[in-house]
Amino acid sequence: MSREHRWRRRLSAVLPALVLTAFIVGPARAAYQASVDSNQTAFQPPCVGFTDSLPSKMLTAAKAAYGRLGFATGAFSGTAFTKAHTLSRTVSDWGYYVHSHGDYYYNPDGKRYSGFREDAGSCSQQVVYSKDIAAKRAGRAANLVVISTCHNGDSNTTMPAAFAIEKIKATGTAWNGPEFYLGYLGTAYDNDEFTFEQRFWDALATNHRVGEAFDIAYLGWFTHSDFRADWWGSYNSYGIPGPGGPPCTRCL
Numbered sequence: 001m002s003r004e005h006r007w008r009r010r011l012s013a014v015l016p017a018l019v020l021t022a023f024i025v026g027p028a029r030a031a032y033q034a035s036v037d038s039n040q041t042a043f044q045p046p047c048v049g050f051t052d053s054l055p056s057k058m059l060t061a062a063k064a065a066y067g068r069l070g071f072a073t074g075a076f077s078g079t080a081f082t083k084a085h086t087l088s089r090t091v092s093d094w095g096y097y098v099h100s101h102g103d104y105y106y107n108p109d110g111k112r113y114s115g116f117r118e119d120a121g122s123c124s125q126q127v128v129y130s131k132d133i134a135a136k137r138a139g140r141a142a143n144l145v146v147i148s149t150c151h152n153g154d155s156n157t158t159m160p161a162a163f164a165i166e167k168i169k170a171t172g173t174a175w176n177g178p179e180f181y182l183g184y185l186g187t188a189y190d191n192d193e194f195t196f197e198q199r200f201w202d203a204l205a206t207n208h209r210v211g212e213a214f215d216i217a218y219l220g221w222f223t224h225s226d227f228r229a230d231w232w233g234s235y236n237s238y239g240i241p242g243p244g245g246p247p248c249t250r251c252l
Helices: 003-025 054-069 083-090 130-137 190-205 210-218
Strands: 033-038 072-076 093-099 102-106 112-117 127-129 144-148 180-184 229-234
Touching: 033 054, 033 083, 054 072, 054 093, 054 144, 054 190, 072 083, 083 093, 083 127, 083 130, 112 130, 127 130, 144 190, 180 210, 190 210, 210 229
Parallel strands: 033 072, 033 093, 093 144, 144 180
Antiparallel strands: 102 112, 112 127, 180 229
């Protein structure tokens, strides 16, 4: 089944509900859910020996950015950011952001998967594995996924597939559906991630395509010279919610 056909099937599946919602709450786009999670406890004493103020700022910035794009966005941290809660929402998420510790973790089945740790207000956090997300989403692609952790932008990460986003860079006139995945390579630090994301969100807020926003975010200085990010999806998507094609927002 082609990627375009899969997105058309998803549109036909959600259209009746969206039409009904439009009469109830206003614009249909408000029906498209996004979740924003940020692990704050793991970056504070007594879990670590310092106070990191950036996770809370990253949560606020990401929630505002997804809201500007038109997602109905919920933001969660502390005891509200648990593995169970994340997986309960991912079923309906069209957009997702998380800031946390990320790596390749051994699952109880003995295999390693890409993942990230919940917050839950504790220093010993459960891992949300890519296989857990994939099982809940059942092949339904997301519009905009930003995994603000270590290693989830590596070439062998299994996280994009969990959100049914193929590791394809559709550039030029190519189109792989209204989807975009962003992650960081290797060890990434909060200050560099925050700098990158502020530039990325600001570019999206001024009607740049997601690929353009990624390029803009890479411009300039980072604290660590080895900071790296990568993406997959459609360069010409605008990151807005829904299964349609790329709108010409600059034509408005």
